[in-house]
Amino acid sequence: MNHETHHIEDPSLARIGAFSDGVFAFAITLLILGIHIPQPTDPDAGHGLLNLLTVQWRSYLAYVVSFMFIGINWANHRVMFQTFARANHTLIWMNLLYLMCLAFLPVPTAVLGNWMGSPDNQVVAAVFYGVSATVGGLVYNLLWWYAAYVGKLTLPSLSAKQIRAHTVAWAPAPFVATALTGIAFVYPQLAMVGFVAIIFVYILPIPRLVALKQQRRHKNSI
Numbered sequence: 001m002n003h004e005t006h007h008i009e010d011p012s013l014a015r016i017g018a019f020s021d022g023v024f025a026f027a028i029t030l031l032i033l034g035i036h037i038p039q040p041t042d043p044d045a046g047h048g049l050l051n052l053l054t055v056q057w058r059s060y061l062a063y064v065v066s067f068m069f070i071g072i073n074w075a076n077h078r079v080m081f082q083t084f085a086r087a088n089h090t091l092i093w094m095n096l097l098y099l100m101c102l103a104f105l106p107v108p109t110a111v112l113g114n115w116m117g118s119p120d121n122q123v124v125a126a127v128f129y130g131v132s133a134t135v136g137g138l139v140y141n142l143l144w145w146y147a148a149y150v151g152k153l154t155l156p157s158l159s160a161k162q163i164r165a166h167t168v169a170w171a172p173a174p175f176v177a178t179a180l181t182g183i184a185f186v187y188p189q190l191a192m193v194g195f196v197a198i199i200f201v202y203i204l205p206i207p208r209l210v211a212l213k214q215q216r217r218h219k220n221s222i
Contacts, residue, residue, distance in 0.1 A: 063109065066106070116188065
């Protein structure tokens with residue numbers, strides 16, 4: 001049986017997946033509210049429309065970073081749930097906790113876009129964003145650790161090496177986010193460059209690459 005068959009046969013997993021997709025879609029849509037649509041009645045409208053559009057470049061950057069961040073989380077969340085054979089009460093509540101962290105992201109995104117560049121406030125804005133990303137990454141990993149190692153909810157066909165590949169791929173995220181949050185206290189712009197770099201790293205199919213690397217090592221050792 002493939003993973004999709006298990007999703008169809010398990011009503012709990014199907015409902016969790018559908019609800020989660022709705023939260024992801026809602027969160028990623030709310031990001032656009034952090035960008036102001038210039039109006040002729042704005043106090044600084046006399047500077048011209050082009051100026052009003054370009055002055056928001058930080059909000060555009062924050063929007064793109066968070067859009068990709070949520071998109072990567074959605075892709076990895078989908079991969080994670082494809083490894084599950086069943087769900088239980090604890091998994092449901094841990095997933096809700098993770099979704100709550102994710103749905104909150106539009107707030108620090110808007111704050112970052114509005115305050116990044118302000119000498120007296122950009123540190124707070126970058127740290128606020130970093131803490132939000134760190135907590136989300138931590139809860140995501142706790143969700144996986146519970147399902148894979150405590151609740152034993154993964155598919156019987158999933159080998160220990162495959163489980164470890166996912167763990168190795170996802171575990172560093174909260175630690176990297178924590179480090180970038182620490183950097184934000186001193187160099188907020190550098191911290192944001194780091195968050196952009198994380199996006200490019202996780203666009204790659206990390207779990208699959210880790211699994212392939214482990215398989216090659218195993219073959220070479222035989």
